[in-house]
Amino acid sequence: MNEQRRMQYLDAMGIDMFVPRFVLAGAALSSQCELPVAKQAAAPAVAKGVASVLDGIGDDIGGAIGGSVGSTAAANEPAQERTSRAPLGLVSEPEKSKPQKSASSTVSSILADLQAKTVVKPSAKFFLQLWRVHADLLVVDSRKPGQALPTDTLLTNILKACGQLPQSLPRAEKLQWPMVDDATKDHSWTAAQEMVQSFLEGRLLSNPVKHILLFGDDAIRAVLGGDAEQPKAPQQCFHRPADAFACEAYCMPSLGEILLQPLLKRPVWHLLLEAFPSQP
Structure with missing residues (x-):
């Protein structure tokens, strides 16, 4: 992936970008970080596969959104069809959708319970x-x-x-x-x-x-x-x-x-x- 495309991806994800313009006097020389996958035997192949996948993504955000919509539709299809296509030995019981509470709603409910239990008595003087x-x-x-x-x-x-x-x-x-x-x-x-x-x-x-x-x-x-x-x-x-x-x-x-x-x-x-x- 070239530098321009990388900057476009970072901007689309809302990540602040920093590009060094010059080296300060007396600063230590920069060193290239060694990726963990480089120590593995299949590191070049993995890096090449990741690069090809990233290059295959659309140039605009609409393509990424379309892909996410497609994955959501696939997640919402019946469990029976998903299990029929699953490899042997990985078939699990039908999943049940469970509503999950967000962290903010949980904190709000806890604070409401504490306020209901706490009785403030006015002081007398x-x-x-x-x-x-x-x-x-x-x-x-x-x-x-x-x-x-x-x-x-x-x-x-x-x-x-x-x-x-x-x-x-x-x-x-x-x-x-x-x-x-x-x-x-x-x-x-x-x-x-x-x-x-x-x-x-x-x-x-x-x-x-x-x-x-x-x-x-x-x-x-x-x-x-x-x-x-x-x-x-x-x-x-x-x-x-x-x-x-x-x-x-x-x-x-x-x-x-x-x-x-x-x-x-x-x-x-x-x-x-x-x-x-x-x-x-």
């Missing part, structure tokens, strides 16, 4: 303050770390207006999630709810309350559990029973949100009148 105001009332507020707002003063005024604070506001208990000494890696809302509810059960099991005031999304979700969340509109307040503690829960925006948005005081006041109807 909050800071709560709790006040046991009196025997029948517990208050839980959602706080943001570093937020310097007079929320204690606001809560004192709210409770006094409702007639639920005969004396000064008691000292608050604090709950933080994730916990500082928590060695586990599960920081999901499920684990956070279990921690908060276990904490409240220890406080309320022997000394239950009738009302729980929940201020803020984090307090609502952590105490009530499940998917309980404050409605999207912050002006909306709602009431629902807290079955886990056998009491009534009243859900409102956080004290910090009320300070930043004074218009929230009106719906909060209406909900508090529903919780304590005997008060003016």
Whole structure:
């Protein structure tokens, strides 16, 4: 095969061609590679046969494509005719066509199975303050770390207006999630709810309350559990029973949100009148 035809074949197969133009100064001399077939006795005959076969191929790609189509048609003919023409001793059982999956489809199916089995739990992060105001009332507020707002003063005024604070506001208990000494890696809302509810059960099991005031999304979700969340509109307040503690829960925006948005005081006041109807 001459050099021009070889270049045409390489170009048709999509192989990048490289032709040296000059020898660099100081470079080692090129040596001709010895073909493995040259060591065999029939190497010249084999090389001559390969050359004749290559020369017999058509000058254009259409001839090669026609040959491949012919071979495909021969592969699709009935197995009985192929076995009848096979040499003696090489006759095998009729071949059964088996669909084969490509590597990309196999990898895609494996990744889909892994994604279906992997459940990503959203992590929780909050800071709560709790006040046991009196025997029948517990208050839980959602706080943001570093937020310097007079929320204690606001809560004192709210409770006094409702007639639920005969004396000064008691000292608050604090709950933080994730916990500082928590060695586990599960920081999901499920684990956070279990921690908060276990904490409240220890406080309320022997000394239950009738009302729980929940201020803020984090307090609502952590105490009530499940998917309980404050409605999207912050002006909306709602009431629902807290079955886990056998009491009534009243859900409102956080004290910090009320300070930043004074218009929230009106719906909060209406909900508090529903919780304590005997008060003016």
